Amino acid sequence: MREELSGKQQQIFEFLRTFLQDKDYPPSIRDIQEGCGISSTSVVDYNLRKLEEKGYIRRDREVSRGIEILGARRNRSRIVEIPVLGTIAAGQPIPVPTSDRFGNDSDETVAVTEDMVRGRANVFALRVKGTSMIEDLIDDGDIVFLEPAQSATNGDKVAVWLKDRGEVTLKRYYHEGTRVRLQPANSTMEPIYTAPENVEIQGRFISSLRPSG
Amino acid sequence: MREELSGKQQQIFEFLRTFLQDKDYPPSIRDIQEGCGISSTSVVDYNLRKLEEKGYIRRDREVSRGIEILGARRNRSRIVEIPVLGTIAAGQPIPVPTSDRFGNDSDETVAVTEDMVRGRANVFALRVKGTSMIEDLIDDGDIVFLEPAQSATNGDKVAVWLKDRGEVTLKRYYHEGTRVRLQPANSTMEPIYTAPENVEIQGRFISSLRPSG
DNA sequence: GCGCGCCTCGAACGAATGTTCGCCGCAAGC
DNA sequence: GCTTGCGGCGAACATTCGTTCGAGGCGCGC
Secondary structure, three states: OOOOOOHHHHHHHHHHHHHHHHOOOOOOHHHHHHHHOOOOHHHHHHHHHHHHHOOOEEEOOOOOOOEEEOHHHHHHOOEEEEEEEEEEOOOOOOOOOOOOOOOOOOOEEEEEEHHHOOOOOOOEEEEEOOOOOHHHOOOOOOEEEEEEOOOOOOOOEEEEEEOOOOEEEEEEEEEEOOEEEEEOOOOOOOOEEEOHHHEEEEEEEEEEEOOOO | OOOOOOHHHHHHHHHHHHHHHHOOOOOOHHHHHHHHOOOOHHHHHHHHHHHHHOOOEEEOOOOOOOEEEOHHHHHHOOEEEEEEEEEEOOOOOOOOOOOOOOOOOOOEEEEEEHHHOOOOOOOEEEEEOOOOOHHHOOOOOOEEEEEEOOOOOOOOEEEEEEOOOOEEEEEEEEEEOOEEEEEOOOOOOOOEEEOHHHEEEEEEEEEEEOOOO
């Protein structure tokens, strides 16, 4: 349990939060002073120290505006931006994640909490077209998160590139003897059987997200 | 289309982004200088001006560290924090959204892009227990977003409070003559029939999210 | 009353930070 | 060869910002 805050401390903390929300940088002490109608910077400093003692914020000395809000919200769930590289299961090849190229603003991103992609690196996202994975709770229009992978174990949901068809699709993967079965999670659809040489795994399914319509 | 960036400008812009990601405040000009291995602050300033001209960032003069990244990522999808108020369909009553009480760190939040809850106000979230809505692609452990509502039209997915049982559950709602049918989206489960007076609608389903395991 | 802790005040100081200015190198165009 | 424009350099300079310090108010226990 965290210690109680005095009225002024609560006010300052609240101001901090809304300021951070609006602008994209923290307020200076004098910003806080004005914003909270306090008559001296030292009062702000004093209460900021209190807030730091009590574990509500972290201050970076020798850095102006070096205030971070600790609190549940920011620690428990950091935000990561995942590039949405295209659409899957509609027949087009997907471009590979172009490492770090930026300034290319044609690519969209979605922001999600870190726990959607916990621990993984280079996660990317694709928009799903079609209902072939409906029984795995992946619907048309959903966004799926994938991590780059070259291999899969049986039952994994993977994005695979079918060389002969020149297309990418999201399916469950089963290696069965000399062939590979790509199993849709939709009882009205038939699996695809093909040779292992014909499939190239692009990524492994992590999680999905359904934007509200 | 945005103007091209020189190598140095791209480097600075990239540095800006990663810095913002790590810390919660923007870098100073001297931070950028060091981080990019530039030998003079004026070079940084020069290129920052270029970046601003070209529409990549916005600078707040008379404010140190007053740099905001414009760009697709931040504009297209703002981030909102949704309080997770509890669990649904496990029998407990849910607490109502306690407006703005803060400093109460027992409540968890999830951060999602604005488009998960587009336009709605006072959205809250609940963790789903059970698979009664599996055919609507809502699984055990999912988080559902709801907006406060007192009424529903037939077929809506709503969180309802059953007065006689003293519990809250997530179901599809059908008003049928003198009774209400609460229909699970799971063919192995039976609907609940009850009197309209016995149900109190708590919220209307907006969207769901499945945290990665 | 007196001391003590908690908080506030106002002013100053010094560090951190943003901005300006003169100078230089280089490549393109004349 | 000369000019012009783009980038870069380093050193001031000006401002913003964080911190400190002495002083004082207020409530509480003695």
